[in-house]
Amino acid sequence: MSQTYIDQLKGHIGESVTLKGWLYNKRSSGKLVFLQLRDGTGIVQCVVFKPNNEELFETANSLGQESSIIVTGTVKEDTRSSIGVELDVTGLEVLQNVHDYPITPKEHGTEFLMDHRHLWIRSKKQHAVLKVRHTVIKAVRDYFDNNGFTLADTPIFTPAACEGTTTLFEVDYFDDEKAYLTQSGQLYNEATAAAFGKSYAFGPTFRAEKSKTRRHLTEFWMVEPEVAYASYEDMMDLGEGLILSIVERVLSDRQEELKTLERDISKLEAISGPFPRLHYDDAVKMLQEGYDSSTNLSLLDKRFEWGGDFGAPDETYLSNQFGKPVFVHHFPTAIKGFYFEVDKDRPECALGIDLLAPEGYGEIIGGGERAASLDYLIEQLKAHDLPQETFEWYLDLRRYGSVPHAGFGMGIERTVAWMCGIEHVRETIPFPRMLYRLRP
Ligand code: 4AD
Ligand code: MG
Numbered sequence: 001m002s003q004t005y006i007d008q009l010k011g012h013i014g015e016s017v018t019l020k021g022w023l024y025n026k027r028s029s030g031k032l033v034f035l036q037l038r039d040g041t042g043i044v045q046c047v048v049f050k051p052n053n054e055e056l057f058e059t060a061n062s063l064g065q066e067s068s069i070i071v072t073g074t075v076k077e078d079t080r081s082s083i084g085v086e087l088d089v090t091g092l093e094v095l096q097n098v099h100d101y102p103i104t105p106k107e108h109g110t111e112f113l114m115d116h117r118h119l120w121i122r123s124k125k126q127h128a129v130l131k132v133r134h135t136v137i138k139a140v141r142d143y144f145d146n147n148g149f150t151l152a153d154t155p156i157f158t159p160a161a162c163e164g165t166t167t168l169f170e171v172d173y174f175d176d177e178k179a180y181l182t183q184s185g186q187l188y189n190e191a192t193a194a195a196f197g198k199s200y201a202f203g204p205t206f207r208a209e210k211s212k213t214r215r216h217l218t219e220f221w222m223v224e225p226e227v228a229y230a231s232y233e234d235m236m237d238l239g240e241g242l243i244l245s246i247v248e249r250v251l252s253d254r255q256e257e258l259k260t261l262e263r264d265i266s267k268l269e270a271i272s273g274p275f276p277r278l279h280y281d282d283a284v285k286m287l288q289e290g291y292d293s294s295t296n297l298s299l300l301d302k303r304f305e306w307g308g309d310f311g312a313p314d315e316t317y318l319s320n321q322f323g324k325p326v327f328v329h330h331f332p333t334a335i336k337g338f339y340f341e342v343d344k345d346r347p348e349c350a351l352g353i354d355l356l357a358p359e360g361y362g363e364i365i366g367g368g369e370r371a372a373s374l375d376y377l378i379e380q381l382k383a384h385d386l387p388q389e390t391f392e393w394y395l396d397l398r399r400y401g402s403v404p405h406a407g408f409g410m411g412i413e414r415t416v417a418w419m420c421g422i423e424h425v426r427e428t429i430p431f432p433r434m435l436y437r438l439r440p
Contacts, residue, residue, distance in 0.1 A: 154185030226407030367408020
C-alpha cells in the first residue's frame with residue numbers, strides 16, 4: 001500500500017490516498033466522527049459519516065488517543081482547516097487501539113510531562129519546538145558549509161579540561177586512566193583550523209554544573225567555528241552573520257510552528273544587523289547606572305563592580321537596552337579561560353566575546369581570540385594549575401606555525417529557546433539531561 005504524507009495532501013485534492021499515523025484527538029457528534037490524524041508531518045481531520053458505512057463508523061468511534069491507524073479516504077478542500085484540506089474516510093485499518101494513553105489534552109505538571117518525555121514529544125507544542133531545532137541546526141550547518149568552513153568533529157572522551165576543571169564529568173577509561181567528557185571542542189578546533197584555515201565542530205558537550213536554571217543543561221549541543229588569521233572582531237562579524245541567517249531561516253521555514261508556539265514573531269522580525277558591540281568597561285557602566293537609577297531593585301539587586309562575571313539579571317538588563325543581540329568584548333582576564341589572548345595595552349582585559357540574546361535569553365555565544373605565544377600559554381597553564389604534559393600537543397600548535405586565530409561556541413538549546421520564545425531550555429532537546437534529570 002502506498003503512503004501519502006499529510007504535508008503533501010494539498011497536491012492530492014479529489015484523489016484517494018492512504019495515510020499512516022496515530023490518532024491525535026477525536027470528536028464525535030451523532031452521525032459523524034472526526035479523527036485528528038497525525039503522521040509526523042502534520043495533523044489532518046478525517047471525517048467518518050455513519051450512513052456511509054456503519055461498521056467503519058463504529059470502529060472509528062471506538063478508537064482511543066494515540067491508536068496507530070492506517071486511513072484511506074478522499075482528499076477534500078476545506079477552507080476552515082489550517083492545512084486547507086480534510087479527508088472523507090473510506091477505509092480504516094487499526095494496528096493498535098489504545099485506551100490508556102497517559103498524556104491527555106488536560107493540563108499536566110511539568111515533572112509528569114518530563115517523566116513521559118518519550119511520549120510528550122508527540123504533542124503539538126513539543127513537536128513544533130523540535131522542528132524549530134531541526135531548522136536551527138540546518139541553518140547553522142549551511143552557514144558554515146557555504147562560507148568555506150570544513151566540518152572536523154572533535155572527540156567526546158578527552159584527557160583534559162578546556163573550560164575549567166570544576167565542571168568535568170569523569171569516566172573510567174582503560175588501565176586506570178581517567179577520561180573526561182568534553183566541555184568544548186575548542187582546543188582541537190585550534191588544531192583543525194591550522195589544517196583547514198576555517199573549521200567547525202558540532203556535537204554534544206558536557207558540563208557537570210550544579211546550576212538548576214532555565215538556561216543550563218548538563219548535556220547540550222554546541223557549534224564551534226575556529227578561524228586561522230582571525231581576530232576577536234572577526235568573530236563578532238561571523239557570529240552576527242550566523243545569528244541573522246538562523247533568524248531568517250526560522251522565520252521563512254517555521255511559520256506554522258511559530259504560530260503553534262504563539263511566538264510573537266515581530267520580536268524576531270526586528271532582529272537586524274549591525275549588533276551593538278559593547279566594551280566590558282561600558283557594559284559595567286551601564287549596569288552601574290542601571291542600578292543607581294533603578295526604582296526596580298529586583299532586577300539589578302546589587303551594584304556591579306568591574307572584574308565580575310555577569311549573572312542572568314545583568315545579561316537581561318544589558319540586552320533589554322537594545323532589543324537585539326548585543327556583543328560584549330574585553331572581559332577581565334582573571335575570569336576567563338587560560339587560552340585567551342589579552343589586549344596588549346591592557347593585559348587585565350582578555351579578547352573574549354559573548355553574545356547576549358534579547359528577551360532575557362542570556363549568553364548564546366562565547367568565544368574570542370586565542371593566545372598565540374608559547375611562553376605566555378605555558379605561564380597560563382601554571383597559573384591555572386593545569387598539567388603542561390597533557391597540553392603538550394596543544395602547545396605544538398604554538399611551536400609550529402603559530403598565527404593569530406579566534407573562534408567561538410554557540411549553544412543550540414539556548415538559541416532554540418529564544419527562537420521559540422519558550423521559558424526553559426529543557427524543551428529544546430528531545431531528551432534533556434539536567435542536574436536532577438537523567439531519565440527517560
Ligand atoms: O561560553 P562557553 O563556555 O564557551 C566555550 O566553551 C568555548 N570554549 C567555545 C569556543 O570558543 N569554541 O560556551 C559556549 C556556549 C554558551 O554561550 C551557551 O550558549 C552554551 O555554549 N552553553 C550552554 N548551554 C546549555 N547549558 C549549559 N550548561 C551551557 N553552557 C554553555
Ligand atoms: Mg561563556
